[in-house]
Amino acid sequence: MNFSEVFKQSNQLCKVSPDGKYLATCVQYRLVVRDVSTLQILQLYTCLDQISHMDWSSDSLFILCAMYKRGLVQVWSLEQPDWHCKIDEGSIGLVSSRWSPDGRHILNTTEFHLRVTVWSLCTKAVSYIKYPKACQKGIDFSRDGCYMALAERRDCKDYVSVFVCDDWHLLRHFETETQDLAGLEWSPNGCVLAVWDSCLEYKVLLYSLDGRLLSAYSAYEWSLGVKSVTWSPNSQFLAIGSYDEKVRILNHITWKKITQFEHPSSINNTKAVVYKEVEKRTAVGSDDLSLHITIGTALYNTRSKYEICPSPVQIPVVKPDPDRANPKIGVSSLAFSSDSRYLATKNDNMASVVWVWDMQKMSLVAVLEQTSAVRCFQWDPCRPRLALCTGNTTLYLWSPAGCVSVQVPTEGGFQVQSLNWHRSGDSLMLLGKEQLCLCYMDTDQEDNIREFTATK
Numbered sequence: 001m002n003f004s005e006v007f008k009q010s011n012q013l014c015k016v017s018p019d020g021k022y023l024a025t026c027v028q029y030r031l032v033v034r035d036v037s038t039l040q041i042l043q044l045y046t047c048l049d050q051i052s053h054m055d056w057s058s059d060s061l062f063i064l065c066a067m068y069k070r071g072l073v074q075v076w077s078l079e080q081p082d083w084h085c086k087i088d089e090g091s092i093g094l095v096s097s098r099w100s101p102d103g104r105h106i107l108n109t110t111e112f113h114l115r116v117t118v119w120s121l122c123t124k125a126v127s128y129i130k131y132p133k134a135c136q137k138g139i140d141f142s143r144d145g146c147y148m149a150l151a152e153r154r155d156c157k158d159y160v161s162v163f164v165c166d167d168w169h170l171l172r173h174f175e176t177e178t179q180d181l182a183g184l185e186w187s188p189n190g191c192v193l194a195v196w197d198s199c200l201e202y203k204v205l206l207y208s209l210d211g212r213l214l215s216a217y218s219a220y221e222w223s224l225g226v227k228s229v230t231w232s233p234n235s236q237f238l239a240i241g242s243y244d245e246k247v248r249i250l251n252h253i254t255w256k257k258i259t260q261f262e263h264p265s266s267i268n269n270t271k272a273v274v275y276k277e278v279e280k281r282t283a284v285g286s287d288d289l290s291l292h293i294t295i296g297t298a299l300y301n302t303r304s305k306y307e308i309c310p311s312p313v314q315i316p317v318v319k320p321d322p323d324r325a326n327p328k329i330g331v332s333s334l335a336f337s338s339d340s341r342y343l344a345t346k347n348d349n350m351a352s353v354v355w356v357w358d359m360q361k362m363s364l365v366a367v368l369e370q371t372s373a374v375r376c377f378q379w380d381p382c383r384p385r386l387a388l389c390t391g392n393t394t395l396y397l398w399s400p401a402g403c404v405s406v407q408v409p410t411e412g413g414f415q416v417q418s419l420n421w422h423r424s425g426d427s428l429m430l431l432g433k434e435q436l437c438l439c440y441m442d443t444d445q446e447d448n449i450r451e452f453t454a455t456k
Contacts, residue, residue, distance in 0.1 A: 233336055
C-alpha cells in the first residue's frame with residue numbers, strides 16, 4: 001500500500017466524483033477540487049458561508065454546496081468555472097438538499113418538512129411537493145433514475161408518492177399500512193419498494209411500482225423492532241437488522257424469511273474464523289525522541305496485528321442502560337459485498353466486533369474483534385474486500401484470503417474516523433477529524449494477504 005500526503009477538510013465533507021476522476025473537499029467556506037490521480041488542485045471556489053453539505057451531480061459536471069443555517073445552496077460548474085448558481089430558500093429555511101438523478105434538478109427540503117422544492121438548472125422552473133415526512137429515509141430514487149419515492153404524512157396517516165423524474169408528474173399515490181413510517185428504499189432492480197415502520201412496531205412492507213402490497217413481514221410484537229434495512233446488490237435478498245440482535249433474510253420470490261443470523265456472546269462455530277486484534281506498544285528510540293516530542297505524540301508506538309483465536313471465543317458485550325433513550329443494542333449496520341456473496345453486520349452492544357456471513361452457505365464465515373469500537377466499515381465496490389476503521393491510526397482489511405491491519409504512516413497521529421472506496425476499488429479515502437489522505441492499493445493485495453496469513 002501507498003499513502004498520499006495529508007490534506008485539510010471540514011466536517012468530513014469529501015467526495016470523489018461519480019466518474020472517479022475528481023476529489024472534492026470542503027475547508028470551512030472553500031470548495032477545493034483536485035485531480036484524483038495527481039492530487040493537483042484544479043479549481044478553488046469560495047462560498048458565502050461555511051458549507052454544511054456537498055454533493056456531486058451524477059455526470060460529475062456540477063457540485064452542490066448547501067449552507068443550511070442561511071438557507072442557501074450554491075452550485076458550481078467544473079467545465080465553466082465562471083458560471084455559478086445560487087438558490088435562496090429565504091425565511092422558510094433549509095434542512096436538506098440533494099441532486100436528482102439527471103444532475104439538472106435540485107431537491108430542497110424546507111424547515112419543519114413543510115415542502116420539497118424542485119429547482120431546475122436548465123429552465124429555472126420551480127415545482128413544489130407538499131407533506132414530506134420527517135423520517136430516517138423519506139426520499140429514495142430508483143437505481144435507473146426513473147422514479148422517486150417520497151414518504152408523506154397527512155391527516156395522521158402515512159402515504160407514499162411515486163414520481164416520474166423526467167417531468168416530476170405523480171405516477172402513484174397510496175396509503176401504507178404503517179403506524180409511523182421510518183424509511184423506504186427501492187430494490188436495486190427498481191421493481192420493489194421496501195417500507196418499514198418505526199422501532200415501536202416491527203413491520204416491513206413490500207410494494208410494487210403500481211402501489212400493490214406484495215408482502216408484509218413482522219417477526220415479533222410488543223418489543224423494539226426494526227433498526228436497519230438493506231438490499232443485496234442483486235435484489236435477491238432483503239436483510240433486516242433488529243433490536244433483538246438478529247438479522248433476518250427475506251428472499252425475493254416468496255418474501256418469506258429464509259434464515260436468520262444471530263450475534264451470540266460465545267462463538268462455538270469451528271467453521272468461522274475469529275480474528276482478534278492485539279496491540280503492542282514499543283518505546284520510542286532515543287534517536288526518534290526529539291521528533292516525537294516536536295510533533296506532540298506519545299512516547300510509545302502502538303502497533304496492532306490479528307491473531308486467530310480457537311473456539312470457543314467470548315465476545316465482549318456492553319449492557320445497555322434501560323433508562324436511556326435509543327439504547328445501544330441491536331443490529332444498526334448492514335452491508336452486502338458487491339457480488340452479494342457476503343454480508344457484514346455490527347451489533348451495537350458488541351460495538352468492537354464485525355461479523356461476516358457467507359450468503360451462499362448461509363453461515364458465519366469470519367468475526368473481527370477490534371480493541372476499540374468500529375466507527376465505519378465498507379465493501380470494495382469491485383471485489384469481496386472489507387475495509388474498516390476504529391478511530392485510531394490503523395486501517396483494517398478483510399477478504400476471504402485473510403485479515404490484515406496497516407498503520408497509516410502520517411505525522412501527528414492521523415486517526416481514521418471514516419473511509420470511502422474509490423469506484424475502481426484501487427484506492428481508499430481515509431477521513432480524520434480535520435484531515436484526509438488517500439490509500440492506494442497494490443494490485444496484488446490478495447496475494448499479500450495470503451502470504452501474511454500463511455506466515456502467522
